[in-house]
Amino acid sequence: MKRNDNLRIHVINVGHGDSILVEFPDYTTGQQRKPRFGLVDGGGLDSEVKNKTLDYVNKFVRCRLEDDPSHAPSAEDFIFEFICLTHPHKDHLYGILPLLNAYCAQEIPVNHRPREFWDCGFRYNTVGYLGLLQYLRDHREVQFIRVTSGTEFHYDDVEVLVLAPSVDLRNRYDTYGVDLNDASIVLRLSRGNGVAVLTGDAHFDSWGKVCEEFPRKKHLTYPPVRIRDEETPDVRDPNHPAIVFLSKENQLNCQFLKIAHHGSKRGTSYEYIEKLSPSSFAITCDKDEWYESHQRSWVGKFPHPITRLIIGEQTDQFEVDDPRIPDIESLGDKIGTSNMNGTMIFTIKGNGNVVRKNLNDERNEMVDEARLGQAL
Amino acid sequence: MKKKTSPNTEVQRLTVERLDKEAEVVRVESVPLSGKYTTEKFTKELAQKEIEELSWWDADSEKSEMYRIKELREKLGLREDEELSENMVFWIIKQSGKPLMVFHATQPARMLSKKLYTSLAERPKTIEE
Numbered sequence: 001m002k003r004n005d006n007l008r009i010h011v012i013n014v015g016h017g018d019s020i021l022v023e024f025p026d027y028t029t030g031q032q033r034k035p036r037f038g039l040v041d042g043g044g045l046d047s048e049v050k051n052k053t054l055d056y057v058n059k060f061v062r063c064r065l066e067d068d069p070s071h072a073p074s075a076e077d078f079i080f081e082f083i084c085l086t087h088p089h090k091d092h093l094y095g096i097l098p099l100l101n102a103y104c105a106q107e108i109p110v111n112h113r114p115r116e117f118w119d120c121g122f123r124y125n126t127v128g129y130l131g132l133l134q135y136l137r138d139h140r141e142v143q144f145i146r147v148t149s150g151t152e153f154h155y156d157d158v159e160v161l162v163l164a165p166s167v168d169l170r171n172r173y174d175t176y177g178v179d180l181n182d183a184s185i186v187l188r189l190s191r192g193n194g195v196a197v198l199t200g201d202a203h204f205d206s207w208g209k210v211c212e213e214f215p216r217k218k219h220l221t222y223p224p225v226r227i228r229d230e231e232t233p234d235v236r237d238p239n240h241p242a243i244v245f246l247s248k249e250n251q252l253n254c255q256f257l258k259i260a261h262h263g264s265k266r267g268t269s270y271e272y273i274e275k276l277s278p279s280s281f282a283i284t285c286d287k288d289e290w291y292e293s294h295q296r297s298w299v300g301k302f303p304h305p306i307t308r309l310i311i312g313e314q315t316d317q318f319e320v321d322d323p324r325i326p327d328i329e330s331l332g333d334k335i336g337t338s339n340m341n342g343t344m345i346f347t348i349k350g351n352g353n354v355v356r357k358n359l360n361d362e363r364n365e366m367v368d369e370a371r372l373g374q375a376l
Numbered sequence: 377m378k379k380k381t382s383p384n385t386e387v388q389r390l391t392v393e394r395l396d397k398e399a400e401v402v403r404v405e406s407v408p409l410s411g412k413y414t415t416e417k418f419t420k421e422l423a424q425k426e427i428e429e430l431s432w433w434d435a436d437s438e439k440s441e442m443y444r445i446k447e448l449r450e451k452l453g454l455r456e457d458e459e460l461s462e463n464m465v466f467w468i469i470k471q472s473g474k475p476l477m478v479f480h481a482t483q484p485a486r487m488l489s490k491k492l493y494t495s496l497a498e499r500p501k502t503i504e505e
Contacts, residue, residue, distance in 0.1 A: 090393065090405070090440065123489040125465045125482065126391045126405045127433045133492040134430055144496040180394075180462060 001033060002064055002376055007158055007191045009198070009256065009346040012056050013338040014043025015286040015363035016262060016302070017091030019053045020198060021060060022189065024155045027079055035064040036155060038082040039114075040187065040198050044094030048364040053095035054102055055366045056343070063373040077112070081155065083142075084118040086185045086200030088129040097132060104139045114142050120165055121146040122173050122183040147185060149213055161188040163252075164202055166209035181261060182206040188254065192350030195253065197276060199260035199267070207260075207272045210252070217249040252276050255352050259283045259311075263303025263337075270310045280354040281311060281335040282344060286363060303328070303337065311335060343367055345375050385415045385476070388468045389433050390452075391485075393440070395462050400445050402460070410434040419469060419477075428484040452478050 003026060010021035018041040026033040039057065044050040065077055080103065086092055104113050117136055124130075136144050148170055151162040164186035172178045184200030202210075257278035261267030262285040285302035303311075305325045312318035312326040315334055328337055333356070336344045341358040348354055357375045361367045387409040394403040409418060413432050422432070443451070445460065452466055453475070465485040469477040 123486065123493060125463050125485040125489060126393060127389065127407045127430065127435045127438060128405065130430050130485075130489060130492060131435050133489070133496060137492060137495050146497075 001035070003033065004035065004064070004376070006350075007189060007194060007196065007348040009189075009196055009258075009282075009348065010056070010060070011258065011282045011284060011336070011338060011344045011346065012043065012053060012367075013341075013343045013359075013361055013363055014049040014052050014091075014095060014284070015045060015290060015338070016284075017041070017043035017045045017049065017095075018086065018200065018258075018262075018284050019043035019056075019095055020258065021057065022198075023060075024081070024158050025191070027156070034078055035061070036079040036081060038080070038084065039096075039099070040084045041086055041092040041200070042083075042095030042097075042099055043091060044096070044098075045091040050094055051098050052363075052366060054099045056372075057099060058102075059367060059369045059372055060376075063369065063376050080112060080114045082116040082118055082153075083114045084147075084185055084187065085120070085132075086198075087120050087122060087180055087183050088124040088126065088132075089180060089201065090126075090128065092200070093128055093132065097128075097135070100132075100135060100139070100142075104142065110141060116143045116145055118145050118147045118185060120183045120185050121148070121170050122178075122180055124180065149209070158189060158191045161190070162186070163188050163197070163210045163214060164206045166206075166213055169206065169209055179203060179205070181266070184260075186210060188252075189348075191348065193352040194255055194348035194350055194354075195352075196256040196258075196346070196348050197252075197254045197278070198258045201261040201267060203261065203266045204269060207269065211272060211275060214251040217251055250275065250277075254278050256280045256282070256346055256348055256354050259303065259307065263307045265304040265306040268304075268307045268310050270313065273310055273314050277314070279315075279334060280346065280356065282346065283307075283335065283337040285337060285339055287339045290363070302339075338363075385469060385471050387415050387418050388470060389481070390466045390468055392460065392462050392464045395445070395460065397445070402443050402445050402448050404441050404443065404448070405438060406441050407433045407435060407438045415469065423467060423479055423481075426481075426484050428481065428488045430488065451475060 004023060005025045008023040012019040020040040022038045022040060024036040027036045042053040061078055083096060085096060136142055147162045149162055149164055149166045153160040162185060165183050169178055169182060181201040181203045182205040184202040184206060186200060186202050187198045189196045252275045254276050255278060257276055259268060259281055263283040283303050288301065309318060309325050311331055315331060317326050317331050328340060336356055342361040343359040345357045346354055359367055359371055359375060389407045391405040392402060393405050410432055449460055454460060465481045467479040467481045468475050
């Protein structure tokens with residue numbers, strides 16, 4: 001079996017839509033190692049890409065396990081930790097159904113089934129989403145969890161922190177005031193100094209709450225207590241009138257950011273990008289021709305020029321003296337888009353470095369297994 | 377004499393998925409009545425009780441449709457003072473492709489989603505229970 005000691009984010013090319021496989025460092029017990037992963041959304045906007053996530057997960061598992069010629073599959077081979085549906089829009093939801101059908105089938109060992117299903121709590125009324133709830137009701141081995149901001153999960157040394165939706169927004173779901181995109185689950189995955197943020201389709205309302213709920217951390221430092229003029233540096237006085245506040249740690253700081261809402265103008269604002277200050281970006285969008293041929297050109301270009309402008313400013317590619325909106329190519333290799341790079345695998349190193357590998361597949365073609373194997 | 381429903385009558389369930397007021401367009405999920413249920417049974421028994429069952433609908437025949445907001449409002453016969461919002465559900469009974477009757481079915485749909493949510497929130501039973 002191939003080893004993996006890093007946090008890896010596989011951004012699968014499903015055209016317009018999100019499908020992200022999160023690969024944790026291997027679960028190790030004694031001499032045994034097991035691949036460990038979760039899935040954030042499943043894409044599936046149309047029939048061409050509906051089964052792509054399932055195909056990718058199957059190939060990923062095979063590539064990870066079959067490297068060892070002496071490998072004999074067993075029920076303990078891998079751990080499918082969770083499926084996270086950021087929000088139940090079709091371009092995030094429909095690829096999950098075939099995956100659940102395949103991995104919760106009766107002949108599949110219980111240890112291979114997804115352990116948890118994370119839901120944003122927005123009671124959406126589409127038949128597709130209600131069908132998914134019904135499926136989960138009939139497959140109770142998959143634990144259904146409504147996550148909200150502040151929820152934490154730990155996978156060895158990887159911490160997964162839910163940044164959104166906030167409880168305040170969730171309490172307003174029952175009225176029509178909250179846009180479903182703002183109900184998106186936003187995840188912060190951290191390991192050492194490496195941090196990745198996966199944003200779903202979160203819009204401004206959601207980001208406002210995230211910035212409010214995760215401010216810069218303030219640290220207290222207590223001046224030392226002096227007893228009989230003798231300095232005792234190990235004793236600190238919490239009641240000392242001169243308590244010093246240091247406000248240095250930015251909880252939202254990250255190295256990798258999956259840009260919200262496929263790069264639309266409503267998912268990105270300069271204020272929050274500045275707070276997150278990522279160095280590497282991924283955008284999950286389709287080609288211009290697809291939007292034009294599917295009568296979706298009304299939503300504008302993806303990524304939207306405003307988003308490109310903000311990323312250009314963040315990556316120092318935008319010159320005030322030459323105020324042209326940068327195109328994606330000019331933004332350099334720090335930004336990867338699924339319409340140009342196909343499926344992308346981002347390795348988040350413990351020291352904060354991010355390395356990207358592109359599989360260059362088209363939206364409507366399955367990923368080449370040999371190429372995936374080389375990338376892992 | 378009892379009036380029979382015409383054989384070319386069909387029922388469609390329509391959910392407002394995405395409403396973009398700026399672009400003045402709306403995306404809807406459109407699902408037909410499952411072949412197992414007749415239009416007559418649907419209109420006379422189920423719709424009147426204002427309940428909804430998921431098995432009525434043919435999820436495999438689901439499709440997304442795009443409309444101009446004005447166009448959809450006309451199709452649904454909404455008055456000017458009636459709001460059109462995301463997550464609203466309508467049952468449309470059509471005859472020869474034209475809407476004959478429109479039911480505003482958000483409430484029964486919400487009851488169904490609440491029922492499913494409640495059942496999912498229940499603690500799994502142990503073997504002893």
